[in-house]
Amino acid sequence: MQKSQPAPQVPDIVLIAEAAKGSKAAFNTVMIQQAPRLHNVALRLMGNSSDAEDAVQEALAAAWFKLASFDQSRPINPWLTRITVNKCRDILRKRRVRQFFEFDGSGDIELRIADTAPDPSEDLQARQTLEVMQREITRLPAKLREPFVLVTFGDNSQAQAAHVLGISEKAVETRIYRARTKLREIYKNFEG
Secondary structure (H helix, E strand, O other): OOOOOOOOOOOHHHHHHHHHOOOHHHHHHHHHHHHHHHHHHHHHHHOOHHHHHHHHHHHHHHHHHHHHHOOOOOOHHHHHHHHHHHHHHHHHHHHHHHHHOOOOOOOOOOOOOOOOOOOHHHHHHHHHHHHHHHHHHHHOOHHHHHHHHHHHOOOOOHHHHHHHHOOOHHHHHHHHHHHHHHHHHHHHHHHO
């Protein structure tokens, strides 16, 4: 009796070429691989899962329609990340307009934390800390939040984040440093 071999993994470059020719199956395979990373970035930029899911869905739809213009000699990750960041910016801009006109004043943050902690008081403290830090990340100015999220939560190097945002690597480094400094100060005030 022979063991069944797992299906060989098709490289992204082959899948992208097939998707550019109109293969929805190839595009879906790449998007299934990319969606968790993109959702993680969008969640940190948006502050809630619902808006993050909307941004990723819009980004993936836009990617499908723009795939013919994608330079296949380049990696797909930065391109998809850039589209996702732009969709997040669009949604945040719309949210600010709605809040200005008081159409939607909700700013609820949804956090899902496993409640397997043995001590309820520690669990409560951890939840409060995560809630505060998530809220504060979304309150950072966009020019600090975006590079911080891309590098910290989006698995991007500083060079990739610089490319996605259209700024220098030094600017990314400086902005991440400033974001971390602000978040550390907030954390110290929250803890102490």
